[in-house]
Amino acid sequence: MLLASDRASHRDRADMLTIACPGTFAIKCLIPGLPNFRKAHPEIDLRIRTLLPYRVDPRPDYDVAIQYGAGDWSGRSAERICSEEIFPVCSPALTRGHKGVRTPEDLRHHTIIRPVSPLIVGDEWPRWLEAAGFPDIQFAREISCDLLYPSFQAAIDGLGVVMGRSVVVERDIESGLLVEPFTTRLASNAGYFFFASSTAEKQKPELIITFRNWIIDYMNPDASELPD
The missing domain is CATH 3.40.190.10 (Periplasmic binding protein-like II)
Structure with a gap:
């Protein structure tokens, strides 16, 4: 019950963004870039959790997610954020x-x-x-x-x-x-894709857009446009 309540409190906070991604991506890529994100957006608190590979959670405990794969996401809406x-x-x-x-x-x-x-x-x-x-x-x-x-x-x-x-x-x-x-x-035959939970898109649209724009710029510092 405490864990469930804690999760709910994180999701309900308007200034808290929960980011889920594979552990290697978090350690090697995401976390090294977060000081710049925090400097640009100090008003946003962050919660980072490890996302299991290819797991499709019908009630995801995140606001946004970065997942790795070949692009087959079983009907879920996803946006490729970088090539590899x-x-x-x-x-x-x-x-x-x-x-x-x-x-x-x-x-x-x-x-x-x-x-x-x-x-x-x-x-x-x-x-x-x-x-x-x-x-x-x-x-x-x-x-x-x-x-x-x-x-x-x-x-x-x-x-x-x-x-x-x-x-x-x-x-x-x-x-x-x-x-x-x-x-x-x-x-590579695979790449990294951005997801947003439908609940977060309704409750925190500005946070979702802010992070989405930042992660794309961060992952493509020299690119004028996203890969297909």
Whole structure:
């Protein structure tokens, strides 16, 4: 009862915006940008909750949500907020030495970190290897992770090479925690989509519009228009 009452009180507050999104997106992308949002909109209080992959909640406990997928949302109204590219990334340490990762052919000497999260829309490695010109590469070893975040952290810690996703690894590349050893990038089969609950659209339309406009600008700093 206390939990239900707490949820109701959050939803009823006109100045509170509840944002739901996958955990990796929250940690790697959303939260680093929120200081700017808070500076621009100090009158809006925020509540952030982790959204389970592909879960369709008939009574969602959020005002707005960012979800990851291929765009099939079972009739729900959604707006794609950014495009995404895929490409291998690894710790800078793995690019050094006699068997360092310098060309795709070098992958035969290294461990691949393969996320098996339900967020992932199919295994992207075969498609990427085909585009890079090495479709028959056999990896030395493999580590599987059931979520995206630990797979990227494993790569940062030097455990292997992971298929990076531009939206959530660009900051780690900029900071030097990860490097992109090859030049081949492909458009992802999936992307990030914006949702608003029907209740929030009626009760908090200005907050919904404010956050929607901010997240699109934040996710597309150099774009003149949204991707199709």
